[in-house]
Amino acid sequence: MYERMHLLEKEDFDKLHQATLEIFKDVGVAFHEPEALEIFSRCGARVDGNVVFIEEGLVDKALESAPSEFQIEARNVEKSVTLGGQNLVLAPGYGSPFMVTKDGEQREAVMQDYDNFCKLVQTSKHIDMNGCLMVEPSDRPAATAHLDMLFSNIVLCDKPFLGSSVSRQAALDSIEMAGIAWGGKEKIKDRPVMMGIISSLSPLQYSVEMAGALIE
Numbered sequence: 001m002y003e004r005m006h007l008l009e010k011e012d013f014d015k016l017h018q019a020t021l022e023i024f025k026d027v028g029v030a031f032h033e034p035e036a037l038e039i040f041s042r043c044g045a046r047v048d049g050n051v052v053f054i055e056e057g058l059v060d061k062a063l064e065s066a067p068s069e070f071q072i073e074a075r076n077v078e079k080s081v082t083l084g085g086q087n088l089v090l091a092p093g094y095g096s097p098f099m100v101t102k103d104g105e106q107r108e109a110v111m112q113d114y115d116n117f118c119k120l121v122q123t124s125k126h127i128d129m130n131g132c133l134m135v136e137p138s139d140r141p142a143a144t145a146h147l148d149m150l151f152s153n154i155v156l157c158d159k160p161f162l163g164s165s166v167s168r169q170a171a172l173d174s175i176e177m178a179g180i181a182w183g184g185k186e187k188i189k190d191r192p193v194m195m196g197i198i199s200s201l202s203p204l205q206y207s208v209e210m211a212g213a214l215i216e
Contacts, residue, residue: 024054029204033211072129073193075181076158081128083195091162092121092131094197099135109135114149118156132162132196146170147177154181165196168212175216 008016023029028051031037037047046053069084081089099109117134121127130153132146140148146164153161154177163174178193179185198214200206206214 021056021059023204024059025056026053027204028053029206031206031211032208033206033215035215036206036211039215070192072160072195073191074129074158074160075154079128079159081160089128090126091129092117092127092134094131094162095133096135097138108138110139111137111148111152113137115152115156118152121159122157127159129159130157130161132164133166147173150174150177154178161194163194163196165198165210165213167209168216171196171213171216 028048030051031040032050037050037052040052040054041047044058045055067084069082069087071080071082074080081087083089097109098106099113100106113135114137118130121130132149132153137145137148146166150164150173163178164170165174174194174196175185175188178188182188182193196213198206198210200210
């Protein structure tokens with residue numbers, strides 16, 4: 001982790017980790033996607049209904065398999081970024097439903113606003129990668145808006161970007177569109193060209209949409 005961002009001491013991180021392990025083992029986390037439950041069961045976790053209980057050994061095994069850093073390849077490879085280690089990667093904000101104009105007017109965001117943000121990301125020397133859902137375009141159907149935003153991400157900016165993870169289908173669409181941009185899905189199978197954000201629900205659960213996107 002980037003050391004200048006540390007707000008806690010190592011002992012504090014250890015306490016958080018131990019508390020997390022206790023929750024995983026004794027309280028569990030609910031997953032509302034049946035395939036996720038099957039995956040956890042195959043990997044050795046205890047599944048009771050839709051609640052998954054994870055022992056410390058399984059957590060340790062998963063942590064050991066995770067790289068300390070990894071690269072996200074950009075369309076312009078000179079703008080690829082490495083996440084992890086001591087690397088600091090900056091990206092724009094996420095999920096704003098409104099725009100505030102230079103005159104102070106607040107209004108619903110539209111697709112042109114999203115395109116403008118893509119152009120700002122492309123030209124900014126301070127932003128390392130593009131986002132997804134920087135603003136929510138109210139003039140696009142909710143079911144397909146992610147396609148328009150992904151298209152703008154790819155066409156208007158050659159930096160790394162976030163794929164859409166609002167649902168399993170959106171994640172699949174992101175992979176398909178990235179495959180087109182890189183000349184075929186087989187060319188991105190073994191190298192990350194985008195990432196996504198998976199949001200949990202409170203308390204201690206994952207929706208069908210988020211779990212499905214995570215699996216893909």
